[in-house]
Amino acid sequence: MADMRPLPLGYSVSVHRSLTAPILLAGAPRLATIVNGTLAAALGIGLQLWGVGLIFWTVAHGLCVFAARRDPQFTDVLIRHIRHRGYYAC
Numbered sequence: 089m090a091d092m093r094p095l096p097l098g099y100s101v102s103v104h105r106s107l108t109a110p111i112l113l114a115g116a117p118r119l120a121t122i123v124n125g126t127l128a129a130a131l132g133i134g135l136q137l138w139g140v141g142l143i144f145w146t147v148a149h150g151l152c153v154f155a156a157r158r159d160p161q162f163t164d165v166l167i168r169h170i171r172h173r174g175y176y177a178c
Contacts, residue, residue: 110160116152117163124148 095101113121124145132141155162 112156112160114149114153116149116156117160119163120152120156121149124152 111118116124128141128145128148130141131144132138135141159165
């Protein structure tokens with residue numbers, strides 16, 4: 089178990105940015121990328137609509153990258169919004 093004594097005055101510990109940054113795949117959050125890829129594969133392979141699946145993936149991934157540039161944790165906010173929508177209704 090780690091020693092939990094407080095740090096002496098004037099002493100600081102640097103934390104690498106990668107420990108606090110969200111995990112992104114190709115610029116979009118990991119969850120959104122996996123969901124977009126799964127839906128695009130279902131359209132392309134399952135329904136054999138290759139063009140529609142490719143267009144869907146391109147547009148959806150582009151929107152996710154755009155949203156992630158503004159807020160990298162937008163998927164967490166969206167999930168929480170959907171879960172609590174009825175609670176905050178007027």
